[in-house]
Amino acid sequence: MYEDIAETLLTKEQIQKKVQELGRIVSEEYKGLNPLCICVLKGAVPFMADLIREMTIPIEVDFMAVSSYGNSTTSSGVVRIMKDLETSIEGRHVLIVEDIIDSGLTLSYLVELLKGRKAASVKIITMLDKPERRKVDLRPDYSGFTIPDAFVVGYGLDYAEKYRNLPYIGILKKEVYTR
Ligand SMILES: O=P(O)(O)OC[C@H]1O[C@H](OP(=O)(O)OP(=O)(O)O)[C@H](O)[C@@H]1O
Ligand code: HPA
Ligand SMILES: [Mg+2]
Numbered sequence: 001m002y003e004d005i006a007e008t009l010l011t012k013e014q015i016q017k018k019v020q021e022l023g024r025i026v027s028e029e030y031k032g033l034n035p036l037c038i039c040v041l042k043g044a045v046p047f048m049a050d051l052i053r054e055m056t057i058p059i060e061v062d063f064m065a066v067s068s069y070g071n072s073t074t075s076s077g078v079v080r081i082m083k084d085l086e087t088s089i090e091g092r093h094v095l096i097v098e099d100i101i102d103s104g105l106t107l108s109y110l111v112e113l114l115k116g117r118k119a120a121s122v123k124i125i126t127m128l129d130k131p132e133r134r135k136v137d138l139r140p141d142y143s144g145f146t147i148p149d150a151f152v153v154g155y156g157l158d159y160a161e162k163y164r165n166l167p168y169i170g171i172l173k174k175e176v177y178t179r
Contacts, residue, residue: 001163005170009152010145012167015127018144019047022125023054026095026142033093034058040110041065041083042164043099046156047127051097062087068106079109090118099156100128104138111138127155128169151177 026035037059039048052059065083094114101107107124114122125142132149153159154166159177163170 001166004163004173004176005153005166006173007171008168009147009150009171010155010169015144015155015169016050018127019050020054022142022144023051023056026051026125027054027056030055030059030093030095031057034060035093035095036060036062036087036089037095037097038085038114039063039097040099040106043156043158044097044127046164047099048097051125060087064110066106066110079106088117089114091120094119094122096122096124098124098126098140100130100152101126101138101140101143102130102133103135105135108136108138128152128157 035057037048037052037055039045039061041063042065048061052061062085063083064081064085066079066081068079096107096110096114098107101124111122111124123141124138126140127144129140129143129146130149131146150171151159152169153163153172154169156164157169158164159172163172
């Protein structure tokens with residue numbers, strides 16, 4: 001696994017510090033609102049697990065699975081719902097928790113879907129933002145790091161379902177996905 005990484009982009013320590021910072025910010029902004037934190041499976045699992053433990057206010061959690069990448073490094077643009085929420089979000093303050101925004105296609109679809117369900121508010125928090133690759137105008141409300149246009153793995157991010165358990169975020173060697 002480690003031998004497939006060309007370069008470390010963000011260390012475990014950098015990630016931890018950033019999650020603490022984000023946790024403080026959203027705890028302040030969502031005070032008294034009992035937000036529903038929605039984890040977008042599977043990539044956002046580590047970030048969600050770390051972020052909610054840095055939140056010092058009452059919150060609730062739910063999970064959604066949408067897929068647009070399959071086993072490729074580029075988005076197909078077709079978003080499929082693989083698993084829906086268990087809770088109604090009508091009148092709720094929803095915070096979508098993501099690992100990365102790349103083309104923006106996954107989240108623009110999801111935001112519209114959740115707004116249509118009459119949420120009181122829908123905001124996005126992402127660990128990584130890769131704005132150079134955006135295909136739709138979508139900006140996160142809270143973001144950990146802005147990264148260059150490279151395919152990254154680790155801390156939840158996969159290539160063909162591998163590398164999600166790397167504790168840091170690294171750039172995958174090109175030869176891994178071109179061979
Ligand atoms: O901005 P976009 O170009 O839409 O890309 C970002 C989305 O793609 C990845 O998920 P993926 O569909 O690969 O599923 P996964 O989380 O299970 O890896 C990632 O976790 C984001 O959800
Ligand atoms: O750079 C990435 N890495 C892993 N999954 C992704 N999904 C969108 N962009 C990426
Ligand atoms: Mg995802």
